[in-house]
Amino acid sequence: MADEVQSRDNPRIDPGAGWQIRVREAPAPDWDARPAPAPPAFVAPPVFDTVSAPPAPPPLEPLMAPPGPAAPAPKPRSPRTAMLVAAALIVLIAGGGLYLVSRSPQPVLPLSTPLPSTVAVVHSGPAQLALVSLNGGSTTRTLKLPGTPDAILETPDRSKAFLLDSSHGDVIPVNLVSGHVGAAIAVGKLPTDEEMSADGATLYVTDNLSGTVIPINAATARVEPAQPLTRGVDFYVPSPTTSGALVGSATSAGQPGVVYFYNPATGSGTPVQVGANPAESALYSKDGTTVWITEAGTNSRPGVLIPVDVATHKPGTPLKLGVAPGAYALAPNGETLVIANRSDSTLSVIDLVKRAVIATVPVGSTPTGVAIDAAGTTAWVASVPDHKLVPVSLVTDHAGTAVNLDNAPGDLALPSATGLAWVLFPSSNGSVSFLNGTTGPFARSIHVGNGPDLLIGTGSETSWVANTLTNTVQRINAAGMSAGRPIPVFRAPTELKLTPDGSALLVLSYGDGVHSGALTSINVTTSKPSTPISVGAGPSNLTLAPAGDVAFVADYQANAVVVVDVTNWKVKGVLPLPCGPTDLAITPDDTQLFVGCGDLSAVLPVKLPDYTLEAPLAVASLRALVMSSTGTNLLVVGSNGLQSVDTTTNKITKSVNETSNLVDVVETTSGGTMLAVDNSGAALLLIDPVSLATRKSLAVGTRPDEVVLSPDDTRAYVLDTSQQKLFVIDVSTWKVIATLGVSPDAIGVAVPDPVVVPPSS
Helix, strand or coil: CCCCCCCCCCCCECCCCCCCCECCCCCCHHHCCCCCCCCCCCCCCCCCCCCCCCCCCCCCCECCCCCCCCCCCCECCCCCCCCCCCCCCCCCCCCCCCCCCCCCCCCCCCCCCCCCCCCEEEECCCEEEEEEECCCCCEEEEEEECCCCCEEEECCCCCEEEEEECCCCEEEEEECCCCCECCCEECCCCEEEEEECCCCCEEEEEECCCCEEEEEECCCCCECCCEECCCCEEEEEECCCCCCEEEEECCCECCCEEEEEEECCCCEEEEEEECCCCEEEEEECCCCCEEEEEECCCCCCEEEEEEEECCCCCECCCEEEEECEEEEEECCCCCEEEEEECCCCEEEEEECCCCEEEEEEECCCCEEEEEECCCCCEEEEEECCCCEEEEEECCCCCECCCEECCCCCCEEECCCCCCEEEEEECCCEEEEEEECCCCCCEEEEEEEEECEEEEEEECCCEEEEEECCCCEEEEEECCCCEECCCEECCCCEEEEEECCCCCEEEEEECCCCCCCCEEEEEECCCCCECCCEECCCCEEEEEECCCCCEEEEEECCCCEEEEEECCCCEEEEEEECCCCCCEEEECCCCCEEEEEECCCCEEEEEECCCCEECCCEECCCCCEEEECCCCCEEEEECCCEEEEEECCCCEEEEEEECCCCEEEEEECCCCCCEEEEECCCCEEEEECCCCCCEEEEEECCCCCCEEEECCCCCEEEEEECCCCEEEEEECCCCEEEEEEECCCCEEEEECCECCCCCCCC
């Protein structure tokens, strides 16, 4: 891709080997900040600072000595989807604007009256494309966009652009001169990459799930017949001088990247192994003699840029980049390449002629989009959490004065006219819609902040939404179908947990490479936030002890679990690990904590309360951990299968391979069955928790990605974000009893438990 190449890390895309499918939980590790010492506590400023974290005291002592290294195993790879992550990170949905409800809230039900189950759907706000002045930062024109596009690629003459919407399987054409938005073009089930031919005549869209590349006539928007490539294809880069192309295939971390020099005439290619980890992206030199391949390091190691000779297929000497390299742009002369490093918030400037990194320039937090002007003298970098465009002079290799934006940018394109930029905002303020009864239709929709995520809770007064991009949390009154005032919390809230007694809401704020992550407690009765506690450079997962007195925070970048004493509100210590934790699960009796490491395909048992790290348990692959209601078994959800672990012996008792791709698994209240979503097979599965065998299968949508059960287990709600439909399933009859449209931009569904708690004051 040229200047629009996206970072491929979408937290809703699973970092599994092979097929890159959507999941709905943990943020993609590549967004994590660089490693840091054991997290210290810090004192919050009087007003929450959204620019920098307060200074911190010295690091805490670890809970135990660092263990020896675990045996290496394949790691699920960070997927290469179009640029931004809508649900788990601050960088994927754009923000700004008002978020208070204009309607008066309805009366809350009396405390003696249990609230019936309420089904709610969370929506992100509409996407926008804005023409912004690079001189004063003012917006001169705003275009409304269908769907949730997250990447923009313009033609070589900068007159047209194509916006990639991976969630809905579309490409949206836009005339950058007239500002006309064309009709969305369907491009497969899971398009993960778009590339332009050197003459700008053809757009090539890679469909990961079908293993094809889809050519589109850039002038007429006509879709040509798809060309078969390979299963798990990541990208297709056309040669600027021949009819051939470079094709990238998915591999596991710790294994060399695999690319193919593809010949369209024969439909085949020659595989070439490159580097030590999967190939993230690629581009040809202007003369077509060299392919440059970007490889991201694992566990916060720096990435590299590897030259490969097209004639001999031999890799050259790698060039060291920053941590988590992503978006890149090539100067018009083809000699200067810039790559945005997300996790250390820098821009690498590379001289392709000299084959050397000539500068590393600090830019805004989590740079996700980059473009170079027509003169080739300035690179503009989009910083999502800072809401800025940062100019970098390619003459002096220094950053200039940033342009402030009203929203969080995702990507950008520079038109031929100077002093302007088309900025893509993947979303604006969101909303929550409520079903009328258990099967709909929708009764009401209320406004919330920007980047809404993870509606959770129980009853009329304890449902909450975290607005990732406006740094707030809002209480959702399910009885009155209204939203409370925004509660400011520390930067980028991404995960919420209620304490078991319902008295406090714990809010996990994500680290972005410049700011450490933080944990905040909100008093449910008063809605007052506590002093935030620093919980490491890249916290990505939060779980609570059954009593609610201890919180465990996974810090992927620091290879550690941070332990927080919730009762006394302080960091208790840090548990060092031999790998980056990606998921956590705890037994109901509070005697075992299980840490999942996707990098090593391993589960680490931790004995509580003395925090003894036991021998790592190798698994086939790891996407998520699901603890059984009894606590006797731990379910390991892998790329193409399930494994059951006996929590007493820490041994695998059952392994079942699946041809399907399981992206979400829930257990019934009784623990007698499990429901799982098969993303690529478009089905809901009923699974026996003992044998792990699939008892039943039910077709739902085209790319379902989430299932939620009603508290009485009689209804299952399956959300298909690609079709924007919510399927209501009667579990006993195993039939779809209602299909509801949930447009625009539904991103999650929740069914709070019907309990009564004290109202807020």
